[in-house]
Amino acid sequence: MTEKKAVSKTTKANIFTRIGRWFVRLFTKIGNAFKNMWRELGKVTWPTREKLVNYTMIVVAFMLFMMVVVGLLDAGASKLVNVIMSKFSA
Incomplete structure (x- = not known):
């Protein structure tokens, strides 16, 4: 009987990768907020x-x-x- 060792897929990325992803998510969220704001301003009856x-x-x-x-x-x-x-x- 051979048992296979379970490989953990939840290994953490290094700190620089995590910081880079954080910045990408941050700028994506800011961009989405401005897109939504622009759409809402288009709906306003001036x-x-x-x-x-x-x-x-x-x-x-x-x-x-x-x-x-x-x-x-x-x-x-x-x-x-x-x-x-x-x-x-x-």
């Missing part, structure tokens, strides 16, 4: 120029409104602090 200008004007108007509101609140709080400080000083 706004028309008129809608884009309209949305921009709405945002700018809201920002101006909020600037006025915050400015008034700041001025009111400043006056209130000045009144309180003048009452308790002197």
Whole structure:
């Protein structure tokens, strides 16, 4: 009876081969991510120029409104602090 010795097929490759494979996999994953991103950007429904200008004007108007509101609140709080400080000083 002859017994055959089992040969292990799970021998590790040397360190340089493993590092090389790691870099190849890394760049492949990065490339696939960019390909998928490009495909998804192709599916996006982009706004028309008129809608884009309209949305921009709405945002700018809201920002101006909020600037006025915050400015008034700041001025009111400043006056209130000045009144309180003048009452308790002197």
